[in-house]
Amino acid sequence: xxxxxxxxxxxxxxxxxxxxxxxxxxxxxxxxxxxxxxxxxxxxxxxxxxxxxxxxxxxxxxxxxxxxxxxxxxxxxxxxxxxxxxxxxxxxxxxxxxxxx
Amino acid sequence: xxxxxxxxxxxxxxxxxxxxxxxxxxxxxxxxxxxxxxxxxxxxxxxxxxxxxxxxxxxxxxxxxxxxxxxxxxxxxxxxxxxxxxxxxxxxxxxxxxxxxxxxxxxxxxxxxxxxxxxxxxxxxxxxxxxxxxxxxxxxxxxxxxxxxxxxxxxxxxxxxxxxxxxxxxxxxxxxxxxxxxxxxxxxxxxxxxxxxxxxxxxxxxxxxxxxxxxxxxxxxxxxxxxxxxxxxxxxxxxxxxxxxxxxxxxxxxxxxxxxxxxxxxxxxxxxxxxxxxxxxxxxxxxxxxxxxxxxxxxxxxxxxxxxxxxxxxxxxxxxxxxxxxxxxxxxxxxxxxxxxxxxxxxxxxxxxxxxxxxxxxxxxxxxxxxxxxxxxxxxxxxxxxxxxxxxxxxxxxxxxxxxxxxxxxxxxxxxxxxxxxxxxxxxxxxxxxxxxxxxxxxxxxxxxxxxxxxxxxxxxxxxxxxxxxxxxxxxxxxxxxxxxxxxxxxxxxxxxxxxxxxxxxxxxxxxxxxxxxxxxxxxxxxxxxxxxxxxxxxxxxxxxxxxxxxxxxxxxxxxxxxxxxxxxxxxxxxxxxxxxxxxxxxxxx
Numbered sequence: 014x015x016x017x018x019x020x021x022x023x024x025x026x027x028x029x030x031x032x033x034x035x036x037x038x039x040x041x042x043x044x045x046x047x048x049x050x051x052x053x054x055x056x057x058x059x060x061x062x063x064x065x066x067x068x069x070x071x072x073x074x075x076x077x078x079x080x081x082x083x084x085x086x087x088x089x090x091x092x093x094x095x096x097x098x099x100x101x102x103x104x105x106x107x108x109x110x111x112x113x114x
Numbered sequence: 115x116x117x118x119x120x121x122x123x124x125x126x127x128x129x130x131x132x133x134x135x136x137x138x139x140x141x142x143x144x145x146x147x148x149x150x151x152x153x154x155x156x157x158x159x160x161x162x163x164x165x166x167x168x169x170x171x172x173x174x175x176x177x178x179x180x181x182x183x184x185x186x187x188x189x190x191x192x193x194x195x196x197x198x199x200x201x202x203x204x205x206x207x208x209x210x211x212x213x214x215x216x217x218x219x220x221x222x223x224x225x226x227x228x229x230x231x232x233x234x235x236x237x238x239x240x241x242x243x244x245x246x247x248x249x250x251x252x253x254x255x256x257x258x259x260x261x262x263x264x265x266x267x268x269x270x271x272x273x274x275x276x277x278x279x280x281x282x283x284x285x286x287x288x289x290x291x292x293x294x295x296x297x298x299x300x301x302x303x304x305x306x307x308x309x310x311x312x313x314x315x316x317x318x319x320x321x322x323x324x325x326x327x328x329x330x331x332x333x334x335x336x337x338x339x340x341x342x343x344x345x346x347x348x349x350x351x352x353x354x355x356x357x358x359x360x361x362x363x364x365x366x367x368x369x370x371x372x373x374x375x376x377x378x379x380x381x382x383x384x385x386x387x388x389x390x391x392x393x394x395x396x397x398x399x400x401x402x403x404x405x406x407x408x409x410x411x412x413x414x415x416x417x418x419x420x421x422x423x424x425x426x427x428x429x430x431x432x433x434x435x436x437x438x439x440x441x442x443x444x445x446x447x448x449x450x451x452x453x454x455x456x457x458x459x460x461x462x463x464x465x466x467x468x469x470x471x472x473x474x475x476x477x478x479x480x481x482x483x484x485x486x487x488x489x490x491x492x493x494x495x496x497x498x499x500x501x502x503x504x505x506x507x508x509x510x511x512x513x514x515x516x517x518x519x520x521x522x523x524x525x526x527x528x529x530x531x532x533x534x535x536x537x538x539x540x541x542x543x544x545x546x547x548x549x550x551x552x553x554x555x556x557x558x559x560x561x562x563x564x565x566x567x568x569x570x571x572x573x574x575x576x577x578x579x580x581x582x583x584x585x586x587x588x589x590x591x592x593x594x595x596x597x598x599x600x601x602x603x604x605x606x607x608x609x610x611x612x613x614x615x616x617x618x619x620x621x622x623x624x625x626x627x628x629x630x631x632x633x634x635x636x637x638x639x640x641x642x643x644x645x646x647x648x649x650x651x652x653x654x655x656x657x658x659x660x661x662x663x664x665x666x667x668x669x670x671x672x673x674x675x676x677x678x679x680x681x682x683x684x685x686x687x688x689x690x691x692x693x694x695x696x697x698x699x700x701x702x703x704x
Contacts, residue, residue: 040680063360063366076340077337078358080360081197084360085199085204089411092207093411111683112683114396
């Protein structure tokens with residue numbers, strides 16, 4: 014895959030040395046992605062399933078409180094999706110900076 | 115024991131026959147894989163040659179992860195706890211997000227063999243390596259003792275073997291797989307074991323759903339049927355509390371702390387994270403974590419539904435039934451023989467009254483939560499082959515986890531302690547012999563613990579997560595994300611976090627650990643022994659960050675290693691066994 018790579022990232026292997034500022038940028042974007050995904054992670058599990066369990070128990074969905082759905086079904090489904098999204102976004106980021114394996 | 119004689123004499127294939135055939139049949143398959151996978155070098159033995167595809171590793175991680183506790187006990191626990199059972203559901207799945215985003219790809223890029231390897235190299239210290247190896251041994255040993263109970267239950271109920279013989283047979287097979295084929299054989303048998311256990315679990319969930327509601331899709335059946343309302347009503351009738359209401363068993367703070375502790379503890383469990391060394395590259399490690407959680411979620415999403423159906427079924431079958439009739443029900447009498455289900459007509463009216471809970475002393479029925487899954491097919495009247503399959507699934511869950519734990523212990527002793535600390539001049543051949551001998555020794559210790567379980571094993575298994583969260587997780591995470599973290603900070607944090615958690619757990623569990631009448635302490639800042647690992651982890655981070663800022667920065671070579679670990683490039687090139695060291699370790703053999 015050579016598409017979408019900014020200039021400077023595409024020559025012989027090892028051309029990005031460890032003190033290249035572009036690596037800092039790569040790491041910063043990785044951390045930002047991680048933080049965003051963890052916000053969702055927190056929101057669907059500890060927040061909706063535990064911290065807001067009181068109010069969300071008042072609302073029913075299919076005869077069962079919404080908080081219960083978050084706590085025992087929804088959070089788990091979102092967890093799976095989050096990891097695949099991370100894998101997909103990071104592969105794109107790796108290619109963009111020419112650091113893919 | 116358990117009525118084997120009459121059933122064997124029957125013409126049709128009953129539960130016993132199917133159980134025997136399916137359990138023995140699957141054991142032969144596992145053993146066959148081990149023979150095919152005979153390995154001869156340390157790369158194959160410790161990390162399966164780093165050739166495992168992401169999806170297969172996902173299955174192995176799932177089987178490694180889902181122990182007898184997940185397969186056998188968790189539905190019963192969730193059925194007992196109701197809403198608060200989310201601590202296990204959320205806690206034991208949310209940890210994979212932590213693992214996938216913060217740890218797995220970087221450890222794979224680092225690319226050595228064990229978790230103590232990473233901690234020892236990153237913190238340029240054999241002290242750190244040794245502490246991490248000891249933590250690995252402690253966590254793994256307590257864990258494996260818990261697996262043996264599951265094996266014992268399956269063997270005694272379904273094969274009629276005495277528990278001791280059952281445990282010895284099972285451990286002999288597990289150890290043989292590990293000794294012959296190391297990580298490579300363990301990986302492939304775990305993948306097969308995953309298939310066996312997930313088919314067994316899903317068949318039971320679908321069958322009971324179909325049986326109770328006519329709808330084979332469990333979550334759909336939960337919405338369209340009236341089961342949830344009827345269970346809520348039944349629970350009110352028998353004074354069990356409201357099933358769908360949060361925080362009836364634990365306080366909100368406690369549920370929060372336990373769930374978070376289990377999440378970060380998951381990301382610090384050596385036998386799970388070391389599996390990510392076996393995939394070919396860093397990007398495959400990310401993907402593999404996704405597959406792993408997907409495969410785990412298939413079971414974890416079924417558990418809460420099965421818990422609701424099974425509990426409803428159990429209460430509605432037994433509550434209000436006459437004692438004499440109930441004792442005639444075949445599955446009731448069979449489980450009564452194992453002592454895991456008892457009926458006592460306390461008020462002498464000949465009718466069963468359930469009250470307060472499945473395990474409450476006030477109730478006339480006592481049901482051990484461990485038999486919820488194993489008894490459900492019989493309670494729901496499913497065919498004998500399904501019951502046999504569930505028995506084989508329970509075995510697969512227990513054996514696959516035991517195997518993963520044996521290799522984790524073996525590598526901590528043979529690679530980290532023996533080779534890296536005491537005998538850096540050991541040849542590859544010598545290290546392989548040690549690794550195999552250690553598997554045998556660990557299996558013997560596990561057999562002893564399984565046959566003579568210490569009273570607090572059940573506690574310790576859950577608490578192991580707190581210890582992993584408070585000890586191994588912070589130094590691994592900081593080792594990747596905080597380039598400035600040094601030896602002094604990491605070791606101080608690890609020691610403080612681990613000892614704080616150990617002391618508090620001992621105080622809170624003094625009644626079981628030290629044999630006192632009462633624990634010294636019920637709660638610490640509102641959190642019980644299961645969740646206190648969260649405080650330990652916070653303390654570990656705080657101490658590590660503070661100490662590291664007042665002590666010298668790590669050497670330049672280490673800082674460069676951190677930067678390199680953050681980049682996936684080059685991870686497909688297999689790292690060699692020998693570290694770049696000036697202390698004269700011998701060059702790689704072969």
